[in-house]
Amino acid sequence: MSRPLTAKGAATRERIVSAAATLVRAQGAQNTGLDDIRASTATSKSQLFHYFPGGRADLLYAVAVHEAALVIADQQPELDRLGPPPSWRAWRETVVRKYREQGRQCPLRSLTSQLADSDPRVGPLVASMVSDWHALLLAGTTRAGATAPDALATSVLAAVQGGAGLLIATGELGYLETAVDLAIAPLVAAA
Amino acid sequence: MSRPLTAKGAATRERIVSAAATLVRAQGAQNTGLDDIRASTATSKSQLFHYFPGGRADLLYAVAVHEAALVIADQQPELDRLGPPPSWRAWRETVVRKYREQGRQCPLRSLTSQLADSDPRVGPLVASMVSDWHALLLAGTTRAGATAPDALATSVLAAVQGGAGLLIATGELGYLETAVDLAIAPLVAAA
Structure with a gap:
């Protein structure tokens, strides 16, 4: 990122990333080109390169960041409230529902398996998501008074x-x- | 398979699959072509097509079958002996050692993520490996007298x-x- 985006710029960028994520979910990263993304977001080539100076690779990395954040966000607010026995059941329901809807496709997994070889930022991104997720669960097991x-x-x-x-x-x-x-x-039995 | 292979033919086929698996592990399925496999196994094009009439797709599927069998085989004989408390510790050591050696690369996972879209046999192959693995663990938990x-x-x-x-x-x-x-x-605590 060369310079900070304005609020309007940030919103446009987020709109592009979100639309690209939908495309990548539907047709896979390898089948998603810049032209598809331009068409589905009604942005010009120069606009795309304004927000993603590295082109397609930059945009796909931004999609990976977006998907990694969703892994955690999809479990909230239940993940943040973990502690007493009923909170674990509530979180379990949220997690199961998310995976039921998602089915056999894991957007982050399919994306990282395709980008990991070509983009050195993807490995640390996934490791950091795992670490954040573990920290939130640890806060919950700690609040639960686990030994x-x-x-x-x-x-x-x-x-x-x-x-x-x-x-x-x-x-x-x-x-x-x-x-x-x-x-x-x-x-749950600690009740 | 149009007709059964002779013992010698089966051995040659297995030698080709095993060498191809080594190549795929080292450089990834997408970077492994028939010419690489021919070179590393000193087989002719006609020999390759004799054993793998569908060409590269057939050979890569055979590699996936080979890798799926290894997932189970790498845990044997400890996996077959599960039951009493020490057997679980012995199996755990075998599993941890295998993943320590393997590191961040899972040969079956990287292969299936590349083949799953193009080869309809890959999904059932992986599902069947999971089912076999679960059945062997279930035999162990049953022998252990778990409730x-x-x-x-x-x-x-x-x-x-x-x-x-x-x-x-x-x-x-x-x-x-x-x-x-x-x-x-x-x-383990059931002792």
Whole structure:
């Protein structure tokens, strides 16, 4: 980013990223070119290069940032309220609903698997999203008074990741539901 | 497969698949062409098409079958011996060692993410590998006398999948170790 955007500029940029994210979700990153994005956002080539000086690579990275933020945002506000037993059940419902809607497509995963080789910023972006997510779960297990809050947060995070991976692999949501139920059992039973 | 291969033919085919798998692991499926595989296996074009009538797509699918079988084979014989408490610790060590050696690359995952769109056989192959893996874990939780063996097998499977996903995302092995430890805790504590 060479200089800060005005509020209007930031809004335009966000509108472009959001439309590009929709396109990438529908047709995959490798099949999404700058011309598709220009057409769907009614922006000119010079406008696109104003916001994304590196062109397509810059824009796809911005889409990855957008999708990484959504992974956390889709779990809020329940993720921020974790602590007492009912809060874990409420969060579990939110997570299961999100993956049920999403089905076998994980937008961030398909994007990163395509960009990881070409864009060195993608690896740190995903690692930082994982770290943020773990920190929010850890705040929850700590508020819950768990005896090993860090390990328990890791166990819950891995259950979601693993359940989502098994959903992608098989199309079945049951793995996710069961894995998260068992991972949060000590937090729900603490009542 | 138009007709069964002779023992010698099957051995040659396996040698080609194994060499192709090594190439795909090193340079990725998208960067691996038939010419690379011919060069590294010293096979002629007509030989390759004898074993893989569909050409590159057939060969890459055979590599995916090979990698899917390795996911299970890499955990054996410990996976087949699951039951009493020490068996879970032994299997856990085998799994952690395999992922430590493998690091951030999951050969099956990178292959399937590249082939899934183009080859309709890849989805069922991965689903069947997951189902086999779950069945072997379920046999273990059943022999262990767990009260909910199916759910516990799912929880252990998701912990490995999730831990492996977090290893790929962050480069850190600790998530896998912790997640599997917590998932097998009821089986180890049953002593």
